Amino acid sequence: MGEHFGIVVPLALGAAISPTTLALQLFVLSRKTAPLARAWAIAAGYTIVLLVMMVIAFIFAANTGSGSESKPEAWLKLACAVGLAGLGVLALRRPPKRRKAEREGGDPKLAVSSPSAWR
Numbered sequence: 001m002g003e004h005f006g007i008v009v010p011l012a013l014g015a016a017i018s019p020t021t022l023a024l025q026l027f028v029l030s031r032k033t034a035p036l037a038r039a040w041a042i043a044a045g046y047t048i049v050l051l052v053m054m055v056i057a058f059i060f061a062a063n064t065g066s067g068s069e070s071k072p073e074a075w076l077k078l079a080c081a082v083g084l085a086g087l088g089v090l091a092l093r094r095p096p097k098r099r100k101a102e103r104e105g106g107d108p109k110l111a112v113s114s115p116s117a118w119r
Helices: 002-016 019-030 035-062 071-093 106-115
Strands: none
Touching: 019 035, 035 106
């Protein structure tokens, strides 16, 4: 089952993050009528299709026999995956930190390259 999961998931992620999908999301976000809601709807649709494909893969993989991984190792990998996904969501929810030069109203490039900064 593990080998099928390792084959199907990268292919599914590649299909989910294809240039067509990226172009569609950018097109939807550039529209004036509820761009964020429509973009989230498209992302949810892609997620649902990916989950259905994973369930089908698990159903067929269960009939092929047992894998060589132990249950504790599988649970550890699952816990790490959930932890990484949580860190990704946390990083996306935090606002980006502003640079010191931006807070003071200056251009960050000029702050480093101007001769007055060298003194």
